[in-house]
Amino acid sequence: MPEERPYDYRAVERAWQERWERDGIYVARDDDPRPKYYVLEMLPYPSGDLHVGHAKNYTLGDAVARIHRMRGYNVVHPMGWDAFGLPAENAAIQRGIDPETWTLENIRNMQRQVRLMGTSYDWTRELATSLPDYYRWNQWFFVRMFERGLAYKREAPVNWCPVDRTVLANEQVENGKCWRCGAAVERRNLAQWFLKITDYVERLLRGLDRLDGWPERIKTMQRNWIGKSEGVTFSLDVENVEAQIEVFTTRIDTVFGMTFVAVAPEHPVVAKILERMPKSRKRVEEFADSLKSKSELERTQLMEKTGVPTGAYAINPLSRERVPIWVTNYVLAEYGTGAVMGVPAHDERDFDFAKKHALPIAQVITTPDGTLRAPLEAAYVENGKLIASGEYIGMKSANARRAIAARLEAMGRGKTTVSYRIRDWLVSRQRYWGTPIPMVYCEHDGIVPVPDEQLPVLLPKGVKFTGQGSPLANDPSFSNTTCPRCGGAAIRDPDTMDTFVDSSWYFARYLDPKNTEKPFDHAKASRWMPVDQYIGGAEHAVLHLLYARFWTMFMVDSGMLSGDDEPFTRLFNQGLLIYNGEKMSKSKGNVVGIDETVDRFGVDAMRLFLLKAAPPEDTLDWTDEGIIGRVRFVQRVWRAAEPLTGVARTVPLDRLPELRGDAQRELVRALHVALDSGKSETETRRFHYNVTTAKLDELVNQLTAALREPGAADDPAVRYAVHALPIVLAPFAPHLADELWSRMGYERSVHLERWIDPDPAALAVGEITLVVQVNGKVRARIQTPPGIAEDDAFALAMREPTVLAQIDGKQVRKRIFVADKLLNIVAA
RNA sequence: CGGCGAGUGGUGAAAUUGGCAACCACGCCCGCCUCAGAAGCGGGUGCGCGAAAGCGUUUGUCGGUUCAAGUCCGACCUCGCCGACCA
Numbered sequence: 001m002p003e004e005r006p007y008d009y010r011a012v013e014r015a016w017q018e019r020w021e022r023d024g025i026y027v028a029r030d031d032d033p034r035p036k037y038y039v040l041e042m043l044p045y046p047s048g049d050l051h052v053g054h055a056k057n058y059t060l061g062d063a064v065a066r067i068h069r070m071r072g073y074n075v076v077h078p079m080g081w082d083a084f085g086l087p088a089e090n091a092a093i094q095r096g097i098d099p100e101t102w103t104l105e106n107i108r109n110m111q112r113q114v115r116l117m118g119t120s121y122d123w124t125r126e127l128a129t130s131l132p133d134y135y136r137w138n139q140w141f142f143v144r145m146f147e148r149g150l151a152y153k154r155e156a157p158v159n160w161c162p163v164d165r166t167v168l169a170n171e172q173v174e175n176g177k178c179w180r181c182g183a184a185v186e187r188r189n190l191a192q193w194f195l196k197i198t199d200y201v202e203r204l205l206r207g208l209d210r211l212d213g214w215p216e217r218i219k220t221m222q223r224n225w226i227g228k229s230e231g232v233t234f235s236l237d238v239e240n241v242e243a244q245i246e247v248f249t250t251r252i253d254t255v256f257g258m259t260f261v262a263v264a265p266e267h268p269v270v271a272k273i274l275e276r277m278p279k280s281r282k283r284v285e286e287f288a289d290s291l292k293s294k295s296e297l298e299r300t301q302l303m304e305k306t307g308v309p310t311g312a313y314a315i316n317p318l319s320r321e322r323v324p325i326w327v328t329n330y331v332l333a334e335y336g337t338g339a340v341m342g343v344p345a346h347d348e349r350d351f352d353f354a355k356k357h358a359l360p361i362a363q364v365i366t367t368p369d370g371t372l373r374a375p376l377e378a379a380y381v382e383n384g385k386l387i388a389s390g391e392y393i394g395m396k397s398a399n400a401r402r403a404i405a406a407r408l409e410a411m412g413r414g415k416t417t418v419s420y421r422i423r424d425w426l427v428s429r430q431r432y433w434g435t436p437i438p439m440v441y442c443e444h445d446g447i448v449p450v451p452d453e454q455l456p457v458l459l460p461k462g463v464k465f466t467g468q469g470s471p472l473a474n475d476p477s478f479s480n481t482t483c484p485r486c487g488g489a490a491i492r493d494p495d496t497m498d499t500f501v502d503s504s505w506y507f508a509r510y511l512d513p514k515n516t517e518k519p520f521d522h523a524k525a526s527r528w529m530p531v532d533q534y535i536g537g538a539e540h541a542v543l544h545l546l547y548a549r550f551w552t553m554f555m556v557d558s559g560m561l562s563g564d565d566e567p568f569t570r571l572f573n574q575g576l577l578i579y580n581g582e583k584m585s586k587s588k589g590n591v592v593g594i595d596e597t598v599d600r601f602g603v604d605a606m607r608l609f610l611l612k613a614a615p616p617e618d619t620l621d622w623t624d625e626g627i628i629g630r631v632r633f634v635q636r637v638w639r640a641a642e643p644l645t646g647v648a649r650t651v652p653l654d655r656l657p658e659l660r661g662d663a664q665r666e667l668v669r670a671l672h673v674a675l676d677s678g679k680s681e682t683e684t685r686r687f688h689y690n691v692t693t694a695k696l697d698e699l700v701n702q703l704t705a706a707l708r709e710p711g712a713a714d715d716p717a718v719r720y721a722v723h724a725l726p727i728v729l730a731p732f733a734p735h736l737a738d739e740l741w742s743r744m745g746y747e748r749s750v751h752l753e754r755w756i757d758p759d760p761a762a763l764a765v766g767e768i769t770l771v772v773q774v775n776g777k778v779r780a781r782i783q784t785p786p787g788i789a790e791d792d793a794f795a796l797a798m799r800e801p802t803v804l805a806q807i808d809g810k811q812v813r814k815r816i817f818v819a820d821k822l823l824n825i826v827a828a
Numbered sequence: 829c830g831g832c833g834a835g836u837g838g839u840g841a842a843a844u845u846g847g848c849a850a851c852c853a854c855g856c857c858c859g860c861c862u863c864a865g866a867a868g869c870g871g872g873u874g875c876g877c878g879a880a881a882g883c884g885u886u887u888g889u890c891g892g893u894u895c896a897a898g899u900c901c902g903a904c905c906u907c908g909c910c911g912a913c914c915a
Contacts, residue, residue, distance in 0.1 A: 006867095175912080217832055217910080224831080227914060249915060262915090305913075330913050340915045348829085349913055421914050538909080612853070613840055619908085626840065628866085629853050639868085680844095691842075694852035701852090704869090771848045776896045778848055802882080816895050822847050826895050 007638035009602030013735040017115055025749050026120040028076035030524055037073035038528050039065045040507055042536030042544070045082045046106040046128075050113040051591045052606070052622055053577035053584040059610045060574060061535045062119045063689055066731035067682050069120070070755040076528055078510040079114060079121040081107050083130035084499045086164060086180060089433040092465040099433040100461075103130055113594045118603045118734050120751065125510045129502035130433070134509065136456030137519040138501050139438035141551075143449040144558060145195060146439075151427075153439075153447065155191040157266075157334070158426055165467075166430045167192055169498060170423050171225070171543050179543075187292075193437060193495070194424040197550045201226055201420050203565070204549055213570030213685065218541045225542040227421025232405045233337060234414025236261065236314040239322060243272045245314055248336035248419055251346060252408070253400035256389035257364035259354065260342035261314045261325045262307065264333035265291055273312045273325065280311040284327050291329055305330045305353040317413050318404065319390065328353065336419050344379065351379035364389050365397065425547065427498045432463060432471040434496030442483035442490040451484050457492065470494050503544050504551035507531055507567060519560070526562040533685070534568040537576070545571070570685060575614070579622040592622055604733035605630040611732060612693040615686075633697065634736055637729070640703050641722045644713060645743035648723035656762055657716040664717035667706050668762050670699040671721050674728050676758035693732060699725075726750045772797040773824040774806040790817040797823055 020026065041061040044054065065077040081103075088099035107128055114121070127134055145151035159168040163183035167190060172179040197204075205226055208219045231250035238245060245261060263269060265288035274281045287308045307328030314325050323342070330349055331340055344354030345363040354361050363374045365384040372380060383397035392400045408414030428437065436457040438450040450457055460478040463471045472478050473494035483490040505519065511528045512520035530552075545568070552567040576583050579590045597606050608630040614620045641648075651657050659665050674695035681688050703721055712718050726741040730750050741750035765786065770793055772780040780800040782793065794815060797803050807827045814826040 220832070221910070224911065229914075231915080247915080251915080330915095332914070335914045337915095343915095347915070349915075352913090419914080541910080615841085618834095618841095621840070623840080623854080625854055632867095633853090635867090690840090691852085694842075697852050708869090769848075773847085773896075776847095776894095781848075805882095814895065816847090818847055822896085824847080824895055 007635055007642075007736070009604065009634065009735070010599070012739045013118065013598075013603050016735045016738050017118060020120070020749065020751070021115070021123070023749070024124075025751060026077065026122050027124055028074060028122050030527060032074035034072055034074040036528055037068045037075045037533075038507075038531045039068065039075060039077050039533045040510075040531050040535065041079075042534070042540065043080050043082045043503060043506060044110070045085060045087070046103055046110050047087060047586065048106045048109065049586070049591070050110055050117075050594045051584055051586075052594065052597055052610070053579075055117055055594060055597075055606060056577045056610045056616075056620060057535065057537075057574050058114065058117055058119050059607045060572075060616045060687060060689075062117075062607075063611060063731045064533060064535070064682065064687060065120050066734065066751060067678055067755065069751065070727070070730060070753060071679070071682070072754065076125070076510070077121055078125040078513075079119075079123070080125075080127040080506060080510065081110070081129065082499065082503055082506075083107065083128040084135070084434045084496075084502055086431065086433070089431055089465065092433075093467045096465075098461075100130065103128075103433075116594060116598055116603065118607065120734070125513045127506065127509055127513050129499075129506065132456045132458055133516075134506075135435040135502070137505075137509070138435040138497055139450070139455050139457060140452060140519065141501075141505070141554075142438055142497070143452065143455075145554065146449050148558075150196045150199065150554065151193060152196065153191055153193050155189055156194075157187050158190050158192055159185045160188040160190075161185055164431075167426060167428060169426045169500075171425075171546070172498075192426055192428040193439075193493075194426050195550075197425045197547075198420065198422060200550050200553055201228070201422060203553055204546065207549060207553075207566050211566060211569075211571075214568075215538075215571065215573050218538065218545065218571060218573065221541040222546055225422060225546065228418060229420075230416065230418050232401075232408060232414050233417040234317065234408045236317060236341075238269065238273065238325065239313040239315060241269075241273055241276050241312055243269050245269050245325070245339050246337040247339045247341045248417065249341055251343070251397075251401075252404045253383075253386060253389075253392075253395075253397045254343045254346040254364055255316065255341065255404060256319050256386075256392070257343040257345045257362045258316050258319075258321075258323055258341040259344060259360045259362055260323050260350075261339060262328040262331045262342050262350075262353070263310075263325060263339040264331045265327050265329075266333040267327075267338045269325075269339070270310065270327060273310045277311040280309070283308050284310060287327060305349060305356060307353065307357070317408065317411060324359075326353075326357070334423065335421065345374075345376055346379055346381055348379045348381060351376075362388065368396075425498075425550075427501060428493075428495040429498055430470040430473075430494070431496055432459070432465070434499055435501065436472065436478075437493040437495050437497060439493040440481055440483060440490040441493070442486060442488060444488055445483055445485040445490075448483055448485050448490070454484065459496075472496070500544055500547050504547045505555065507548070508552075508555065508561065522560060522562065525560075529561060530564045530566060531568045533570045533572060535572045535574060538573045572616070572685070572687065574616055575618040575620060577620050577622055584622065597627075601627050601631050602634060604736045605634050607734075608633060608693060608732055611689040613690065615688050615690055633700065634733065636704065637700055637725070637733075637736060637740075640700060640707060641725050641740050642743065644719065644722045645740060645745075647713065648719050649744050651716045651719040651723055653720070653724055653727075653756060656759055657720040659717055660715075662766060663706060663709070664715065665766055667699075667702045667717050667721050669765070670695070670702040671724055671728065672756075672758045672762035674699050675724075675756050676763060678728065678731065679755065679758060689732065696728065696732070699728070724756060727753055727756055768820045770820065771822040772800060772803055773822060774803055775826060776824060777806075779803045779806055786820050788820070790815065790823070793817065793823050794825075797825065 041057055065075050069075045083103050088103045091097050091102045092099045159173050161168055161178040161183055163181045173185050229250050232252040233248045235244040235246045307326040310325045312325045313322040342350045344350040344361040346365055366372045366387050367384050386392045386395050386400050405416050438457045440448050442448055460475050479491050481490050481492050508520050508525045512524040548567050553565045555561040556565040582588050609627040613626055677692040677695045681692055706712055706718050726737040729737040738750050767783050768786045770782040770784055771778055779802045782796050810827040812827050816824040
């Protein structure tokens, strides 16, 4: 028995991390002729400490990066920090810590922890978005967008979060609540900066059709968010009032069923009506005021549909009927035209509203068979056949839509239009810890961008955080400046940019992170872009992933970048990591830290567990028991392979070894099965390394069994398997792999070796198990060499007692033979 | 309310095109080794009947297609995620 030398993961793992860093083996070169592969995990916010939930994400990305490197790609795998944001500023308000200090300390700690996980990042490309080196280019981009009319300032009703004390983009309001703190969002009219993402809607939609490597779910969410709908906009005259109301509808075929018109309280026509209808003024204004005091959440989610009549009537241009105009709470001023035709019979909302206010319900669509007739129990919203619709009676909905649209157009009253739900991206934030908006306001010249040579506009240091008002607006040394155009007194924009600006182009900055002349060099970025594999959670489906697509289109349009205007060719959504039934997070207090986990079990064991426990897209339950199995695996590999490291190299890897018997064949086969699994899980982009690690278990089980045989150390198959073991382990247990490899006498890291291509000869099996079924049920298994003929198989099957017992007294009606798999005998 | 996804042993899970359900691991049981075992090695483990051979049965429920269904089709149930007054 050889002396027990347990594997000291603590010492080994640390030593290899230091050596990889010293040798720079993960540094990607721009001039490397091999095909490029850009793999990226969404950049983290430096919140303080990493936990094993982060490790799940980075371990997968790292395995993908490592296996691609070994399969002959020039891999770039960078890491950085999404360093601006509210938590830093809240720490400043609550604990008096400077946001920059807080952030940089967190980054330092997390850098250490990311290295501790043995990840193969190219640290020469590291960036932090809160550094002036980075955010000056946010400002530069902003000015470029301003020049092209894509950044503009306007007063508009915006979402205001009273807790975070800032405005929010529409994308950052979830169910009427702030995406970050959950507070009910309020409506305010404020002058704010917007980026004109709506100019790109059609491209953002069309681009999705090409993104075959994206989950369908994410694409659907983006399509729904963009919310394209095609319909008709037409105008109605208002009786006795010098005004028209424009309404947008996707169901112009139901226009004869209009029994009222509903408008938002903010709609301009309301004021005009009230001039002529003074009796309604009190009622309408009280109603509007009652809505104003409500948050957006209450107004849209919790309140039932209600409204008041304005006293005015609109004329249906087709039926010439007069219908009352109501001010309601359920029509949104910001969508469509802020007014809708009320068709209770064929729209659920209108139906509810009509029921509540006793408005007539006029059915104009029936089922294709014509059986559906009033009174309706509920709105009939399907397409169907028109009734009670003048000359259009009997038409199908789709045809009627075309005919009525054409008629309205001929009357000069309407046209087909396309409406989108997406709004321009509101980027101003009334907070300190972000990129200052590089604009100044001059009495003489108005809004003036800061010239490029004066960028960056630096965040002032030593600012006081009171939690009241914008820190930049309160700081005269920041606010007061001179106009770049006339030299007169001017004030700076007091706001900072949404931090989603930072993450909208960082993937391009990684490709030229030290550039001081421009955001990045055209050739360098174009060489590596787009990202081949992007990895991250699904929570950014309509935030970061939409903004980054928009930004990339802008970069391509402005000539900064060549090639695809989609930044991420493939997107992989990692599943959550759950602990004690909840998502692991600091705020929930259910965090399993990286430091303690690595210390207790070792990095390789942790990585192997995170990969093995479930497919990467699945939710993973963290348990301490599961990882014990991987600790055992690491030790088992060590005990099996380490004693043979001195002799393993005597059997080369560039061809199969001589195989003396079935046991040898099975061992070599297990190795090639594992190689094959790693290859195919990577090529199919399933990344189900949980399967590949199971094959590694089988390989090591085979090896352990082989080593029990006398003379195993001299067996070429055993030596070959041990020699190849570090290669197949490398992407998953990189430290263990390199330690074994170096003990075999190699100077160069195993991570610079080529993955061995699985050999069909090694994968072939000596004997197959032919399943014999009678009437679809397994009755026997026959061991036979592959390629057995049907008749021979049948003859063998008819010698099996268990088969004969089933056929006894019956006639064989049919035989189904699947070569090398199965013989099904149908008997009756 | 709508969209999408998922339901397989005690647990995490596996299963090219429909072709042996449950690889691998955790847990549990038995044995070996041991002063000792939260170490290591070996064996067993879906459920039911049986000493065994074997027989029956099993992928949320019900039905269908097929020689053959976890996989395809239809209806339903449950859970999860996401979106929800968008005209």
